[in-house]
Amino acid sequence: MRVPLSWLAEYVELVPGTTPEDVHAALVKVGLEEEEVHGFELQGPIVVGEVLEFVEEPQSNGKTIRWCQVRVAPEGETAADGGDAVHGIVCGARNFFAGDKVVVTLPGSVLPGPFPIAARKTYGHVSDGMIASARELGLGEDHDGILRLAELGIDAPVGSDAIELLGLNDAAVEINVTPDRGYAFSIRGVAREYAHATGAAFRDPVALSAPADASGEAFPVVIADDAPIRGRVGSSVFATRIVRGVDPSRPTPPWMVARLKLAGIRSLSLLIDITNYVMLEFGQPMHGYDLDTLVGGITVRRAREGETIETLDGKQRTLHVEDLLITDEAGPIGIAGVMGGARTEMSDATRNVLIEAANFDTVSIARAARRHKLPSEASRRFERGVDPEIAAAAASRVAQLMVDLAGGTADPVGGLIDETPAREAIALPDGYVSGLIGVEYTDAEIREALAEIGARVDEAEGGLAVTPPSWRPDLTGKAELAEEVARLVGYHRIPSVLPVAPPGRGLTRAQRLRKRTADVLAAGGGTEVLAFPFVAERDNAVFGSADGEPVASVRVANALDASRPFLRRSLLPGLIEIARRNLSRGLVDLELFELGLVFLPEAGRAYGTAVLPAAAARPSDAELAALIDGIPPQPRHVAVLFTGDVVEKQPGQPAVPAGLADALDAVRRIALATGGEIEVVQGRHQAMHPGRTAELRVGGVRIGYAGELHPTIAEEADLPRVVAVAELDLDALIVATDRTVEASPLGTHPAATQDLSLVVPIETPAAEVGAAVREGAGELLEALHLVDDYRGQGVAEGSKSLTFALRFRAADRTLTAAEASEAKLAGARLAAERFGAAIRD
Structure with a gap:
């Protein structure tokens, strides 16, 4: 959910x-x-824009684009991206007109993907942003044209925040x-x-939606279940409401579309969206029928031998005699609680709607959903049990929304059949809860917990008589009631007893991976060191934050060195100090690494303030909790440092100095040791060389950096100008890594090799271009390597030429040159689509 x-x-x-x-x-x-x-996953600036004018420009590829002038800020004001109030934007859609208000993603914004937006040259113009479609904003699947705010009934000022306006925040x-x-x-x-x-105040949405008067008959309904499963009638509650004169062409409000999208449900149409919305809100599955397509009244019954129905997914289904059906005089119109029928579905032609809110037997629904392989949002709820007392209120809520949003008129009288049997009280003997859970609960705690879940608690001989609320069909015995008491009073009340670990179990997974990481770095020529965890305040300020923002540090009460009274936030200051000491003693070629804890306190919190307990007795739970609360987060990091030469000069072999490539190679070795996948992207860190810094990510989350130390920092530490370093959160990498590394089989067929040179804007990361080529080329592409990054004569200013070496291979045949070329061009096309890449002649 x-x-x-x-x-x-x-x-x-x-x-x-x-x-x-x-x-x-x-x-x-x-x-x-x-x-x-x-x-x-949106990041602004994304604003409301007004199309002032556009020019249609046919292209040589047969496509016609529009060169648009779009106002993105009030006249005389600066746009949200710092540019002019009017932006020139290239757009391929044709469903908008001059004067339309649209959603504009300005340079610097990021769309889901992530897809960063930047000003780029395309079709002979510099497109300063993008006019967005619903799919590009994550609001739906519509990508045929851009999103026109007028179609949503929205008229907002130019330049206003579209993210907030559309509920996308x-x-x-x-x-x-x-x-x-x-x-x-x-x-x-x-x-x-x-x-x-x-303990926050709860407002029951059911209580806020008054059910309609059910004294009359809104629509004729009969429940005729002549073959109940396990003696349980297929339907005990059936509520109906009628709304007339709806306009199904009205758009679903953006706030409703956004909420449905976040809840995992695709927006289909206003009437259907309303029923889905109330289902999510109340937990009561809803269904709407086109009233004008119904023949006679509704009967709820079991299917007859050989009966069929066409369901909403367009499939013809043969029914089973156990299937519970919703029928009219012309036959089945729905498999109850699973899926409706196509004959009576709401459509663009619907004007009058019959709303159904019913309660069905859990076993009947579960069997029907599995029998027809039709799991649905409705069946998921019915097979677990739906509150039988909310059907009328849910039907009224749908009716009210159809009146408010679709312009309908609700009939004042609703229909309701309610044959729900009263729930019996459960006997809860005195002392049972404490005996089962192992915690001494007071009578008041037990009563308050059961009352809080909505149960009625009465005195009974030898204990309590507890009547569960209608929305809790899972509470069927005294053991379930005891579990509710434990849950609401708090699991923290249940004591934790540490079991005695049997011998011979070896290291934990995390310990094994940490040991393997150290082994791999040492085997690659590194020397493991152990630095003191104490640093100066400036060290934490420089290395503990990537962007120079103030950071919190833990000061040691009895510092060994008054100049270094803080616990480290990074391992790099210690490695730098060790490297300086070794350089002063003539050891100039160094590869150092350390695995150790760093201390990352939260700003505004005081640590180490708890009073140390006396040693005469075991500390109380409160004392231990205070001590633990006074300890800052201490993740384990791994860091490496390279300086001097990684390959010494010798006859026939020049010296190879250490650099960023060596730090990245160490990161790759760490990834191999842990079985993880570390993504390397362009990054920035105040302690590292601009342009020679990589951000390390796992699953899109930053876990560290690699790069060359900033020359001024290296000079201050008496180190050579080029010092390569890397540091990452090893604990985070281990937690994120939960897979078995499998070796790929070696290809036995000949490979086809080709080169691909693409011209892209100079700010486009080569890794992203390579990823697009790899994705577009498909499974035939075995390997891709960047072999050249050229900027100069023959390449337009502001662009660069990236040359990739591609190796293609098929597992079952020898590739032809044409197959390899087609795969290469497919990769180039995807790169062109995403980044405007052009094949260099």
């Missing part, structure tokens, strides 16, 4: 500044499993919902759990 934070905040109080990580941490406290954080937390907690498949359920974890 993905939960957008803005949506969650409507029903439970979120403290300003609450992050997705904070929400995950709170939900973990009450037993929900955290998964990922999702967002639109939101984020969603993803949690894993176990089979027994189906209520958490809703914003309502997750908001209630967040309230349990934090």
Whole structure:
């Protein structure tokens, strides 16, 4: 379940500044499993622009582009990217007109991918940004034309922030919902759990949506289940509402599209989006029928032998006699709780809608979904259990949204069949909870915890009589109630007893990988050193931050050296000091490395303030907690340093000085030792040489840097001008690495080699161009290497020529030159699409 934070905040109080990580941490406290954080991965400036004019320009390739003049800031003001208020932009779409307001991604912005936007020369113009489509913004799959704000009913000032305007500044937390907690498949359920974890006020969306008057009959419905499974009738609740005069052509509001997208559901059309929205909000699956296509009333029954239905996915399905169906007088119109039928689906021609909110038997739905291989958002919820008391309120919520957003008129009377049996109370004997959990809970704690989940708690002989709430079908016995008490009072109350480890188990995985890393670096010629962890404040300021922002440091109370009273944030100051000492003693060719802890305190927190406990007795839990809380994060890093020559001068062989390539080679050896994949991209660090610094990433997350030490820093340390260094978070690399390295089979067929020279803007990273060529060339490309980076005569100013050596090989045949050439050109085409690359003659 993905939960957008803005949506969650409507029903439970979120403290300003609450992050997705904070929400995950709170939900973990009450037993929900955290998964990922999702967002639109957009970075501004992305603004509202107005198309002033454009010129149609046919191209030699048969395509016609538009050279547009787009206002991106009010007249007389500077644009968000610091440029002029009017930008010239090349656009290939043709679905817009002069005067339209559109979404403009200005230079410096980043679209999902990531796809950075920069001013670049294309089709004979310098395109100063891009006019975006819905797919490029992550709002949908529409890529046929650009996004026109008028189609969304939006009229915003030119230059305003489009990210906020379209609701793209939101984020969603993803949690894993176990089979027994189906209520958490809703914003309502997750908001209630967040309230349990934090004590924040919970506002039930069901209580905010008043059900319609059901005294009359909105639409004739009959439940005729003559073959219930395990004695359980297929449907116990069936609520209906009718909305007339809707306009299905209206666009879905951007805020709803954004929330559905973050929740993992694609926007289809306004009417369908509304039913999906309420399903996510309440946890009640909804279905809408085109009222004018229904024949007679609705009957809920089991399928008959040989009956068929065409479902919404366009497939004809033969039904099983156990399948629970929604039918009208003309036959089946839906497999209950799984998927609706095509005959009565809502479409662009729909004007009147019948809304259905029902409750179906979990076993019937689970079997039907598996039988027809039709897992759906609805079946996922029904097979885990849906609150039977919210159907009427959910139907009213859909009706109200269709009135507000689709311009319809809701009939004042709704229909409701409710044959839900009353839940029986569960006997909870005195002392049972404490005996099962192993924690002494007071009677008040037990009562408060059960009342908090919505249960009715009554006195009974020898204990309590607990009636679970309607949304918790998983609470069927006293053991489940005891688990709820443990969960809400807090798992931290359950003591942790460390088991005695049996001998002979060896090193942990992390220990093995750390040892392997040290072995690999030593085998490559490095010398492992151990530096003191104490540094001067300036060392932490220079090496502890890449961009010069102030950083927090831990000061040692009883420093051994008054000039170095702080714990290190980086291993490099220690390596530099050791290198200087060795150079002063005549050892000029050095390859040093260290594995050690660094200390990364959080700003504004005081560490080491806890009082040391007396040694006469075991510290209390509170004393231990205070001590642990006073320790800053201490990840283990690995760092290397090269200076002098890596290959000594000898007859026939000139000396090879150390440089950035050696630091990157050490990083690759570390990656091999841990089985990880480290991405190397252009980076910047204040302690390193501009233009000769690489950022090291794993899974898109920065874990370190490699480069040549800044010449001024090297000079201050009495080191040679060129000192190559690298440092990375080894713990983060090990945590991110969870795979088995497999050797690739050797190709037995001849290889075809070709070169490819591409001219790209000078600021385009060669690695990204190479990645595009590799992706476009496909599986026939066995190897790709950058062999030349040329800038000069024959290449336009502001551009560079990148030459790649390509090796192609097929596993099952000898490639022809034509096949290799086609694969190469496919790679060139993708590079041209992404970066405007042109093949150099």
